[in-house]
Amino acid sequence: MVLTVDDDPAVGRAVARDLRRRYGDTHRVVRADSGPAALQALEELTVRGERTALLLADHRMPGMTGVDFLEHAMDLVPGARRVLLTAYADTDAAIRAINDVDLDHYLLKPWDPPEEKLYPVLDDLLAGWAATALPSFDGLTLVGHQWSPRTQEAKEFLARNAVPYRHVDVRSDDAARLLAAAHLEAGPEQLPVAFLPDGGVLTAARPRQIAERVGLATTAGRPFYDLVVVGGGPAGLGAAVYGASEGLRTLLVERSATGGQAGQSSRIENYLGFPHGVSGAELAQRARDQAVRFGVEIVTTADCVGVTPRGDGREVRFDDGGSVASHAVVLATGVSYRRLTAPGLAGLTGRGVYYGAAAHEAVNCTGQTVHVVGAANSAGQAALFFAGLADRVVLIARGDSLRRSMSEYLVARIEASENIEVRTCTEIAGARGGERLEALCLRDQRTGTTEVAEAGWLFVFIGAAPRTDWLGGAFVRDERGFLVTGPDLVDRAGRPPAGWPLGRDPYLLECSVPGVFAAGDVRAASIKRVASAVGEGALAVSLVHRYLEGL
Template sequence: MLLTVDDDPSVSRAVARDLRRRYGSEYRVVRADSGPDALDALREIGRRGGRVAVILADYRMPVMNGIDFLEQAMDLFPRARRVLLTAYADTEAAIDAINLVDVDHYLLKPWQPPEEKLYPVIDELIAGWLASPDPAAGETRVVGHHWSSRSYEVRDFLARNQVPYRWFAADEPDGARLLAVAEADPAAIPVVLTPDGRVFTDPDLTELAAAVGLQTTPTAELYDVVIVGAGPAGLGAAVYGASEGLRTMLVERRATGGQAGQSSRIENYLGFPDGISGAQLTDRARRQAVRFGTEIVSAQPVTGLEVTGPTKTLTLGDGSQVQARAVVLATGVAYRQHEATGLAGLVGRGVYYGSAATEAEACAGQHVVVVGGANSAGQAAVFFSRHASRVTLAVRGPDLAASMSSYLIDQIAAIDTIEVRTCTTVVECCGDEHLDSVTLLDANTGESTEVPASHVFVFIGAVPSTEWLPERVVRDPRGFVLTGPDLVHDGRRPAGWALDRDPYVLESSVPGLFVAGDVRAASVKRVASAVGEGALAITLVHEYLARH
């Protein structure tokens, strides 16, 4: 855009007319009658992600003169070229403006003919602006503090949902400029600016999802199958359900992919000899499910399940309800909370559950501690070794072989910057604004060692997300859902089972409620097995719907 501001209506119309005549096919010309009005216009342009190439302002304006206006405009659009319109008597003030407040040029009024006195100047300024343009418009922008748990939560949510965004630190010039554009309180961060110009201060994830274009509410009241959880099992079920003609809805509380979606590199998944990142695999599966007709509802937890005859009623986090003829439970597991002293207060400020690939750049040259001994921890150690100066893999057990694939053990052994410390636990995390150090306890020697560390990534244990299920859904003592043969003992079917058949192999103690992936008791914790169970669950859904 080209913006011109002048309190004289005739001059304002004349400059806008001449600019449109020459540049109107490529640039929108915006006109304002005062400095404050022009600043409001610039803020609105900024909120909408627009770009301003040249600003022309009259020197003699009431309330705010042209120099003061251009100085404030520079804070909003620092790359825009600035021109002061002056009378001959104000030439000295114009020269001072060039020297003192970085005005790019001044033009004497009148500028007739424009072909000689206006257009050559604007042509040169636009050429300079094009050589160093504003950041591209059309992106979601996030302003926050790096060591803020809420800022991290927003960034992680956008990244895991494949939403392009640009990150700005609030205490740096570009971040401060965006806060000024949004007229947002610097203390109320994170602030999210969407491409359509809306501003969200410290949004919850459902609000944020809707703002960036993700679907957050169902479009129908009844589905053939509702899949709860969008990890590999849920995505597998969605692809096969929708492709086989079932009206399918997939609902996810956070982001598609689950824990697998956070994996930096999956190298033992069939069909990808060079490996694939969890994010790439997730994105392909999500697009495939959508292409077949799956409806994906994001940022919505399922908080309740009620069975009324053959229909299941699911209650979502916003209180709305949806009905399904069959349900596939694929909620996966969450990492078990670590009990080290001081760790809970530093989550999102140096301590993270899962891989948190958005932190990779911040790990450059730092010491990183990865806690855990399974594949996910090993993949994270390899990934962060490409950025950090040193990675410590803290493993509670005596070796890696019991829980980690051999190919990954070999990779770790070949990387000099990774130190594997077995029989070791993190017992304390220290830091004020962010993590500064961790204390490691060696179970063999009983010795504790405090080491500097900027980041800790936790990959321990597995806790199923099943607390919202009704009591009649039978679970093992750890909360994993029992299915099929595990529900039948000495020929006795589970209590309340009214059908004249045993539960199908992936069916829970509630007829028509199937379970796939890590949330199922005794499941194999691998991506391939989860995808396979998701596909098998749909085969069983077909059989169930045909009979009931």
């Protein structure tokens, strides 16, 4: 539903007319002539189950201004996009409303022609809403134990690949009815059970099985490509989009879900072009859609086990025994969060201990205490995200100040938050729990003293470990496993690395194997930011072209 509010009948009709002309086939357009009337309509329609995608309110209305209406409406439909209609004289009020009511956009009246001044703005806002809104449920039902790592693995895979699903705890009456109807027992070896929209049932469901049944490609569609991109994070998506848009037959290979580590971020606020921030999941979905539009073939749940030269081409091998060949390869496998090694934590992974934001579990944290470990931007964003749900968030950092590694705008917001407690010079010394996490042992590094704190949720954002162990010895890495590229491969005497077969030095992002390029976090000395990763992905494609011209 799209709801528009304006006390001027002529303007109200004009707004509704333009909206119906563009969006009438997909959205119900509702018109109100005052803020109170709009709130009443919004309440009634929300109770009836209608979902509100967009609110457009005129600013100058008697009794209740547009800003006041949008502020009240936030409580009813917090996910709706908010637009203020205003005259030039009220621009200052509109700018203030960006912070006061989290305004998404303001439009100056008149907006003729709507094809230039109205529809492009609303198209983008509605697309953003659709990417994050909970769909009317007609998807997969997953029956499993809330504190089972295998159930958590399936839930994370479904959530990160934007597959509509609902989780039903195996101990519930709903689960009993579903399992009885399918003539299944609830034994641990059969969980999780996936009930598919087409009526099919998967027992002991794993991500690859689920992917095959819900329509995600798990194998490549052809034997040869111009470009194979390994890794679907910002760098990989950037390379795939630019490669395909420039005419290269492009395959993107991803182990789990597009977006990489950035896709697990609850909010990215310093990425160019998103003044209000964007969730990692939404950014990843937008980039994936863009890649598909340009013709990129995307394969998921595919694990690469090797890249080797084959004449002028490069062969990429998979763990299922398959392989594809290509002219060039871009390695954009990113990094993973380092695992905590304190006693008791390993056995609680997926049972209260999570690496990354685990957004699919966020709603279960409502009203509870959440512990977050880390001192970089990802940890700061997670702390702020959970602070909107939990009663209390404890942010644990080993350093003596968040400002050493976290952006100032995040530090300021954390310090201003009433329910975020920052514990610096503190580390996790241990954990305990039965079915799930129950307590953490916290050590103060200054005094050496420890304390035991009740804890049910721990989200970890520490360090960065590249996944490059699957690459052979021909690839030069630094002491931490990051790929060395370009000029860094050339020694002080100007000699390329041993085994380099070409008469030129490696190109800027080229690895020690010609025709294989590294982009993003997996590359040694890279800047660990989303924007730089996307830029390196694009740059890698330009270097691929240069490499192909020399063949």
